Amino acid sequence: MPLIDRVLSVLASPTPGIPLLIGGCSAGRTHALHGVLARLDGDTTPVYLDVERLATTPEQCYRSLLRHVRVAEDGPALPAPASLATPRDAYAAILVLLTRARAASGRPFTFLLDEVLDLRTFESFPGLKTLMAETGSALGASENRFVLATRFRHRGTKLAGAWPRVTPVLLDDAADDERDGEALAGLDPLERQQVRALTGGRVGYAVLVGAALREARRHGLADPVGALTEQMLCGSALERRLRLSYEVRLQRARGYGALRAILDVLSEQQPLTLTQIAQRLNRTPGSTKDYLSWMLDVDLLTVERKRYTVTDPLLRLWVRLNNGPGAPSDALVARETQRFALERLATLPDVAVAVARPASSPGGIIEID
Incomplete structure (x- = not known):
């Protein structure tokens, strides 16, 4: 079952579950959350929240939520930020907003909480050492719906075992067909196979290598190893x-x-x-x-x-490449990327790996023989 369909099926269960997307950096978590948001039915009002951006102080987080989330005026009363005397009061107000508030339309919310484990940032404030357990209980008892995501697989798996109603949805290293097609659009089957192997199947990496490969074609012949070599140079998008x-x-x-x-x-x-x-x-x-x-x-x-x-x-x-006292030279990047590519592509059938030269072409692309 495609990833987004798996998430929607958890939300659609008789007692709606709380899907937790778990995947490493560049596995496509945020992209998947926005895909879920686009396909949610009209029974709820979806709101995407990046917890990593919000996790400053409880008071500041609460003020940010009030600016961003439009709530119904006839719903549960939300305290004014100036009335909150302690970080504990502010976090309690955050939980009320997330778990009891209704949208301006009167419908329940579906909150999509990206990097939900960054709520742990608030544990350093007075009275909030047990906030993660309290948050799990509050979300589990709420009539609002939630979709969670984290880049930390080990911590996320532990969270799924501790919070009620939470169902982990693992983003495997191999992307599903829908996300894979978007990342590798315009590449032939062999190139797709090579890019998957070189990037470990991580969608975020594949998007950048695929884009570099398509761009390199405008300057002449290109291949995935050359595109990866260019992307490992200091300052590139992948680097x-x-x-x-x-x-x-x-x-x-x-x-x-x-x-x-x-x-x-x-x-x-x-x-x-x-x-x-x-x-x-x-x-x-x-x-x-x-x-x-x-x-x-x-x-x-x-x-x-x-x-x-x-x-x-x-x-x-x-x-x-970057464990020395200075930035790596283009020659070192080419040599080490070639070594990496040989290891990664060795198990693929009928793949001839080009040898990267350390000299750049006039367009800034590493040349491949």
């Missing part, structure tokens, strides 16, 4: 997205410096055991185990049979 993914995950975890060092180690060689990583860091196995658990919590790493790997293959390439 900026990978940098954002790297920083967002590290900032949500603890031990920033040590975690960067572990990613550097695994970017050069993987899989590695805990003991092997500890030896390379010159740290004790106990402290290294803590670092690794923090990285697993934000999906930077995957562990299988006690061996650790970087979850996102393109992010691993980005780390390998």
Whole structure:
């Protein structure tokens, strides 16, 4: 069943469930939320909210919601922001708005909460240490409907087990046909297969590589490896997205410096055991185990049979390119992207991988022999 249909089926159950879209960076969560919004029936009023943008202070968040969400005047009374004496009061007002308010039309709301786990930002304010459990209970008892999304698979799976009525909907690394077609429009079947392999099936990455490939054709012959090489150069759209993914995950975890060092180690060689990583860091196995658990919590790493790997293959390439004292040269980007492409495309049938030269063409595109 296509992704959006799966979400709608959860909402349409006799006791409407709360679908939670779970997928890594660039897996297409936000795109899917907007797709759901476009297909919701007229029984409710849909409102998309990016919690990551709203998670400042409870008071500021509440003021932002009042400006953005049009509520019915004859619904439950919402307190004026100036009347809220504490962060606890402000968050209670947020929950009233989300769970009890009605739209100006009189219909219930369907709130689409992107990056819902960023509500945890408010836990640092007085009286809000248990807000996540309280929020889950409030949403589960509400007559309004909710669609949630998070980039953190490990944390999202735990949330789905703790909150009532929540059903996880996993965005697999392989995109469904609908989203895949949009990302790879205009490419032939072999090119689509190559782009999927090079991007690990992540829709956000595939969109950028596919666009670079189509643009490169205007300057002459082009292929997916050359398009990826161009997109790994400093300042390109894909390189900026990978940098954002790297920083967002590290900032949500603890031990920033040590975690960067572990990613550097695994970017050069993987899989590695805990003991092997500890030896390379010159740290004790106990402290290294803590670092690794923090990285697993934000999906930077995957562990299988006690061996650790970087979850996102393109992010691993980005780390390998950017773990030095300066920006990588075009020659290094071409060489390392070629190495990456050979590994990723080796299992595909009838694929000849071009060799990237480190010189750029006049149009700024890496030339491919």
